[in-house]
Amino acid sequence: MATEHPPDTVVRFDGVSKQFDSEVLALDDVSLSVRAGEMVVLLGLSGSGKSTLLRHVDGLQRATSGTVTVLGTDVGRARGAGLRRLRHRIGFVFQQFHLVGSLTVLENVCTGALGRLRGPRLGLLSYPRTVRHEALRHLDRVGLLSQAFQRADTLSGGQQQRVAVARALMQRPQILLADEPVASLDPESSAQIMRLIKEIGEEEGLTVLCSLHQVDLALSWGHRIIGLRAGRVLMDSPVSALTRDDVMSVYARLGVATPAVLTAKAG
């Protein structure tokens, strides 16, 4: 039977499976919908399929079977200009920041606008003034205006991740994907990044999908938690309906009984 999706659904998986080779089913019949403005945290053991799920949202990987629909586009069928248009509406923040260390912080942020500019850019002054101003606004928002003209590789990890968030915002995205954005940060910087993502998400009406390994951060900052195990959705519930113990059971060994609350449908 087809899953019903709320009318404001922006990300939708219908029976999605991803097989990398004959052995590995990275996603196993995943169905879910994410509504506009939600902040969804993906949890699960290493190898449970979190990154694979995120990569299916912007078409970096394609489903072996099932359908992924994002902002009304069937991602599996999107090609060329259609796929590029979709990707422009989706920002991606990674564990390893992916900044160009030798460029200034400001120029790194400006590169986030490349998708909507024609032709290559070389040097900060090759970006339109409006783009540079927009980048400065985003740097101010993430608390790094005074570092705008420093080389990116002189910043701390937490600061570099804030630059990466500012760069993603330059895309003016509707969806923000974050793949373990705090995995290499200390606890204080991790909480700062999660707060930033949540606050900006709420201000901009962004839909956020974020994979994490930290249960406490998920409970503090997510609206909803999806727990994966061996590519299957084991838990899909609003944070308000979950205790820490409920969430910890996502990490239990296979075969352990699953509390009923874990399959409560997200509001």
Ligand SMILES: Nc1ncnc2c1ncn2[C@@H]1O[C@H](COP(=O)(O)OP(=O)(O)OP(=O)(O)O)[C@@H](O)[C@H]1O
């Ligand atoms: N490109 C690939 N080729 C082959 N197998 C892959 C590929 N990408 C992921 N896998 C496999 O798919 C499964 C899910 O991997 P995935 O990276 O999505 O897990 P994850 O939950 O994000 O893990 P982690 O928390 O360690 O990042 C794993 O068994 C992994 O080895």
